[in-house]
Amino acid sequence: MSEIKIILYSNGCPKCEILKKKLKEKNIVFKENNNIEKLISMNIKTLPMLKIVEKTNDNSKEKFLNFVEANSWVNNQQSYNPLKARKLTGGLTNGD
Numbered sequence: 001m002s003e004i005k006i007i008l009y010s011n012g013c014p015k016c017e018i019l020k021k022k023l024k025e026k027n028i029v030f031k032e033n034n035n036i037e038k039l040i041s042m043n044i045k046t047l048p049m050l051k052i053v054e055k056t057n058d059n060s061k062e063k064f065l066n067f068v069e070a071n072s073w074v075n076n077q078q079s080y081n082p083l084k085a086r087k088l089t090g091g092l093t094n095g096d
Contacts, residue, residue: 002056006030009039009049015067016048022074050074 008023008030010016023030030050033039039047050070053062065073 002054005053005055007051007053008032009042009044009047009051010034011036011039011047013047019048019050019067019070019074022071026074026077027079028074028077 006023006028008016008020010020010032011034020032044064046066048067048070050065050073051062052065052073053060
């Protein structure tokens with residue numbers, strides 16, 4: 001079984017707020033990080049940025065999505081209820 005962890009890197013800009021609203025509308029559980037020093041240390045230069053980490057028993061894969069990619073990913077998700085399901089669709093592949 002795999003588990004998905006999602007972090008929205010944001011500074012509160014209009015695009016950040018749109019992505020945040022879409023995540024909430026789909027009931028996708030996420031954490032928001034707006035610590036500028038952390039963003040700089042991670043070399044994140046454009047916002048919003050969505051980090052998706054998929055953990056399985058054997059390994060962990062992570063992917064960073066810019067605004068356009070993140071919107072597409074969120075739009076392809078079904079409404080998510082963390083009490084009924086632990087995995088979102090659109091898992092990561094080895095090349096990501």
